Amino acid sequence: ELKVEQNPLFLSMQEGKNYTIYCNYSTTSDRLYWYRQDPGKSLESLFVLLSNGAVKQEGRLMASLDTKARLSTLHITAAVHDLSATYFCAVGFTPKGSQGNLIFGKGTKLSVKP
Amino acid sequence: ETGVTQSPTHLIKTRGQQVTLRCSSQSGHNTVSWYQQALGQGPQFIFQYYREEENGRGNFPPRFSGLQFPNYSSELNVNALELDDSALYLCASRDLGTGQETQYFGPGTRLLVL
Numbered sequence: 001e002l003k004v005e006q007n008p009l010f011l012s013m014q015e016g017k018n019y020t021i022y023c024n025y026s027t028t029s030d031r032l033y034w035y036r037q038d039p040g041k042s043l044e045s046l047f048v049l050l051s052n053g054a055v056k057q058e059g060r061l062m063a064s065l066d067t068k069a070r071l072s073t074l075h076i077t078a079a080v081h082d083l084s085a086t087y088f089c090a091v092g093f094t095p096k097g098s099q100g101n102l103i104f105g106k107g108t109k110l111s112v113k114p
Numbered sequence: 115e116t117g118v119t120q121s122p123t124h125l126i127k128t129r130g131q132q133v134t135l136r137c138s139s140q141s142g143h144n145t146v147s148w149y150q151q152a153l154g155q156g157p158q159f160i161f162q163y164y165r166e167e168e169n170g171r172g173n174f175p176p177r178f179s180g181l182q183f184p185n186y187s188s189e190l191n192v193n194a195l196e197l198d199d200s201a202l203y204l205c206a207s208r209d210l211g212t213g214q215e216t217q218y219f220g221p222g223t224r225l226l227v228l
Contacts, residue, residue: 004156031215033215033216033217035219041221042204042219042220042221042222043157043204043206043219044219045216045217045218045219048215048216050215088156088157090156090157092215101147101159101162101170101172102147102149102157102159102217103159104149104156104157104158105156106154106155106156107155107156
């Protein structure tokens with residue numbers, strides 16, 4: 001059974017600080033996704049990582065993928081209050097007969113304080 | 115380009131009742147997936163529809179069923195509702211066949227079972 005574990009589950013940061021969220025998964029996959037969810041809202045796609053060593057950056061967020069270690073990281077640089085949200089990683093999997101879907105971690109709730 | 119839409123936004127039902135949730139996929143997308151997100155958890159894959167057929171299923175009982183229509187919109191039906199079915203139900207669409215990997219999520223339907 002494919003499992004996706006994120007840590008930490010809760011993260012309180014001060015503005016201007018850096019931090020990293022970790023996502024480990026248990027079975028081989030070559031697709032790793034990061035989503036953001038604001039309270040009461042749906043999921044917003046941040047990054048799709050499709051190969052070992054992939055690195056993508058958007059603003060203060062940078063995501064990377066190490067398929068050999070089955071590990072992805074989401075690095076936050078110089079955090080600002082607007083980044084407060086819950087961040088999910090998800091791993092692509094292909095059930096029998098399917099074209100593939102997502103297994104999500106439990107999410108990391110990020111709170112950035114002034 | 116219209117995004118993924120869902121209806122209704124909120125719904126209250128009682129145990130044993132049946133419910134139908136609706137999803138319109140993003141323009142040009144031929145695949146719809148449904149996810150259940152319990153409070154404080156990551157979304158869990160229910161099933162996927164591609165070209166009007168179920169194309170993969172997660173660990174949900176048969177009382178969770180669905181349909182996809184020729185215009186690629188979709189319905190999720192849940193029979194014999196249980197208290198644990200209370201959750202946010204998300205649908206996501208993408209265009210299989212183009213290699214596009216990102217799934218785009220709708221705003222969700224929040225279901226409360228009393």
